[in-house]
Amino acid sequence: METASKEHQLIVSVSPHVKSEETTSRIMWSVTASLLPAAVMGAYFFGPRAVITLALCIITAALSEYAYQRALNRKVSVSDGSAILTGLLLGMNLPASVPFYIPIIGSFVAVVITKQLFGGLGYNVFNPALIGRAFLLISFPKLMTIWTKPEAAFLKMDAVTTATPLGILKEEGVAKLMEVFGDKINLYTQLFVGHRAGSIGETSAIALLVGAAFLLYRGYISWHIPVSFLGTSAVIAWIFGGKGALFAGDPIVHLISGGMLLGAFFMATDYVTCPSVKKGQLLFGAGCGFLTMLIRLKGGYPEGVMFAILIMNCFAPLIDRGFRTKVFGARKEARK
Amino acid sequence: MALATFKGGIHPPDKKELSKAKAISPAKPPKRVVIPLAQHIGAPCTLSVSIGQEVKMGEIIGTPEGFVSAPVHASVSGKVIAIGDFPLPTGRMAPSVVIENDGKEEWTSLKDSPGYMKLSPDELKGKVKDAGIVGMGGAAFPAHVKLSPPKEKPVDVVVLNGAECEPYLTADYRLMLERPSDVVEGLRVLMKIVNVSKGVIGIESNKPDAIEAMQRAVAGDSSLKVCALEVKYPQGAEKMLIKAAVNRDVPARGLPMDVGVVVQNIGTALAVYEAARYGKPLIERVVTVTGEGIREPRNLLVKIGSLVSDLIGECGGFSSEAAKVISGGPMMGFALYSLDVPVTKGTSGILVLPEEGVVHAEDFGPCIRCGRCIDICPMGLMPSMLSVLSERGMYEEAKGYNLFDCFECGSCTYVCPSKRPIVQLVRLAKSMTKP
Ligand code: SF4
Numbered sequence A: 001m002e003t004a005s006k007e008h009q010l011i012v013s014v015s016p017h018v019k020s021e022e023t024t025s026r027i028m029w030s031v032t033a034s035l036l037p038a039a040v041m042g043a044y045f046f047g048p049r050a051v052i053t054l055a056l057c058i059i060t061a062a063l064s065e066y067a068y069q070r071a072l073n074r075k076v077s078v079s080d081g082s083a084i085l086t087g088l089l090l091g092m093n094l095p096a097s098v099p100f101y102i103p104i105i106g107s108f109v110a111v112v113i114t115k116q117l118f119g120g121l122g123y124n125v126f127n128p129a130l131i132g133r134a135f136l137l138i139s140f141p142k143l144m145t146i147w148t149k150p151e152a153a154f155l156k157m158d159a160v161t162t163a164t165p166l167g168i169l170k171e172e173g174v175a176k177l178m179e180v181f182g183d184k185i186n187l188y189t190q191l192f193v194g195h196r197a198g199s200i201g202e203t204s205a206i207a208l209l210v211g212a213a214f215l216l217y218r219g220y221i222s223w224h225i226p227v228s229f230l231g232t233s234a235v236i237a238w239i240f241g242g243k244g245a246l247f248a249g250d251p252i253v254h255l256i257s258g259g260m261l262l263g264a265f266f267m268a269t270d271y272v273t274c275p276s277v278k279k280g281q282l283l284f285g286a287g288c289g290f291l292t293m294l295i296r297l298k299g300g301y302p303e304g305v306m307f308a309i310l311i312m313n314c315f316a317p318l319i320d321r322g323f324r325t326k327v328f329g330a331r332k333e334a335r336k
Numbered sequence B: 001m002a003l004a005t006f007k008g009g010i011h012p013p014d015k016k017e018l019s020k021a022k023a024i025s026p027a028k029p030p031k032r033v034v035i036p037l038a039q040h041i042g043a044p045c046t047l048s049v050s051i052g053q054e055v056k057m058g059e060i061i062g063t064p065e066g067f068v069s070a071p072v073h074a075s076v077s078g079k080v081i082a083i084g085d086f087p088l089p090t091g092r093m094a095p096s097v098v099i100e101n102d103g104k105e106e107w108t109s110l111k112d113s114p115g116y117m118k119l120s121p122d123e124l125k126g127k128v129k130d131a132g133i134v135g136m137g138g139a140a141f142p143a144h145v146k147l148s149p150p151k152e153k154p155v156d157v158v159v160l161n162g163a164e165c166e167p168y169l170t171a172d173y174r175l176m177l178e179r180p181s182d183v184v185e186g187l188r189v190l191m192k193i194v195n196v197s198k199g200v201i202g203i204e205s206n207k208p209d210a211i212e213a214m215q216r217a218v219a220g221d222s223s224l225k226v227c228a229l230e231v232k233y234p235q236g237a238e239k240m241l242i243k244a245a246v247n248r249d250v251p252a253r254g255l256p257m258d259v260g261v262v263v264q265n266i267g268t269a270l271a272v273y274e275a276a277r278y279g280k281p282l283i284e285r286v287v288t289v290t291g292e293g294i295r296e297p298r299n300l301l302v303k304i305g306s307l308v309s310d311l312i313g314e315c316g317g318f319s320s321e322a323a324k325v326i327s328g329g330p331m332m333g334f335a336l337y338s339l340d341v342p343v344t345k346g347t348s349g350i351l352v353l354p355e356e357g358v359v360h361a362e363d364f365g366p367c368i369r370c371g372r373c374i375d376i377c378p379m380g381l382m383p384s385m386l387s388v389l390s391e392r393g394m395y396e397e398a399k400g401y402n403l404f405d406c407f408e409c410g411s412c413t414y415v416c417p418s419k420r421p422i423v424q425l426v427r428l429a430k431s432m433t434k435p
């Protein structure tokens, strides 16, 4: 594409001749960085096992991408950060108590099967980290649903098991949830800080919101998917989430428990697997919210974020087609 | 007040500080000029001189063929020493006339007729046509053609394009500062030709002094208005300018005259004034010679046909390892293969970028579907789809995504984090299929 004329050694290429400084790897590394506060909180609450699980996910993701690309003689793209981001996201979606082969299997499925076999970055239909997690949940249903009590004790290896707030809400109702956490204020506070059972990186609402604010501020994600995702969920939780009566649910509990915030800000917004037209993103987010609440309130699992996003991933190309942008000047007829 | 603008667009660093303070100065008289007979969109001219012939400044050396064409004049006085094919800045070859400058600067005929506004619209249009005036912003479309809207498309406003939205370029900016009343006179002539009583001058708000100068020049004339525009690329593209300045949407694949507008560039308006008043043909223009790779950036008044290498020499030469020389602006200009190409009527700038400024285009990645290009495409297209379809050879499908509405402004390629050569892929697709 570039040639240099002999006499002046000029570079010749097609316009434009200037480009922005934004690069794919800068975006991937920034998203990775934005997840760190929540990951650190996870490590704090769930101890060394959590750190080891995260590390295994990241290392496996990077190594399997490297090995796959080397084996096929392709350009190795580990440095673009996307595999590492996938590994970190998967790890944050696992309980801290899983045996160490679980993160290794999950990461391999995420990076090699979900991403590389579909053609690599940009071509995968499904969010790789979520497919990794779905695979693990279906293959190891028991191991994937043992939750440990957050202890904030770094060196304790034998953690006490417990249920997640959503699990309690589903099985025993809101009264039991209150009993466990004391009162409403304490419930909200604990959920907000992240002092609760759950996946490693999903529990601390405040840490996730800090990361999300950074992404929004830098323009790496836009508000469309998180707002429509969380808004739809909140409305449904409020109307149908209560026992017995309509409009008696507690939307706040639903928003800050389970993987809702992690999903809405960091996974549903994955460029490759969400629609790229803004109006379509609103529909996509609303669909995620609707399906999440459907599963949470009516389905067999206490949590629905993962399946909701994966289902909506299938529709992303279709939504993009349906919300095709209008060409400038197509709306109005020529002035008479 | 919110500034007028359009939807989409980008904010590249404007880099105008390199040359904006430099007053326009005449370039050194060239030793010889190479004047192409095809400098405009439309039919090339027929040669009307022969080797050895003595010509004066302003003498016709190429006569137009057909309506969409413009005559070409000698830009220096002297002797025709060669006629043949020479490269244009675009790399294409074009029949050209080489004149050796005798340094006498003898004009054919140039006379001041201060009563030019009393001429009829058709007489004025004739002067514009005879002067060989074309759009000087880059596209080089013959001006008199734009000034001849068919009866069924009545025009009611002339918009002057003072946006100069391409980074680095400052030629129009300097003209607005240094010759505001002549530019406004040109606008009045244009308005008289198309018989309208409304003129709007659109200027980006990063040129407050130009806005002020033009405002002073139009003061007291209620038919003229200066409109401050938001600083955003491509604010100076015809459709975006019309949207911002008079809030009309030119239909897709349509022309400004479809919404009653004629757009001309600042430099063109000045040339129109000089043609109407003095009968002066378009033989010189202001060219911004700039970029981090040039020692002394300047705004030069250059004879058409001067060689780029001479201009670079006059501006102190390359400052560092200059890596790329561009004719025009950084967003839509052409990279030059050789410095021995002439300045044409459409050359708005010569831009020299050093090695660090050059993006190596072969390192591009896959589309990560980030949607940035879709958000900023001023034409409301989906550049990501165009690039992917073109890459896969699905050119017909690309047409379904309005391939031919892309005017190659380069905004999408500028923002793409994967550094995908979208414009290049769009051009490829366009060349492989028909609208
Ligand atoms: S080059 Fe074409 S597709 Fe890209 S932003 Fe400009 S008009 Fe849109």
Ligand code: SF4
Residues within 6 Å of the ligand: A276, B366, B367, B368, B369, B370, B371, B372, B373, B374, B383, B384, B387, B412, B415, B416, B417, B418, B419, B420
């Ligand atoms: S900006 Fe580049 S990576 Fe993003 S959607 Fe457009 S083409 Fe794809």
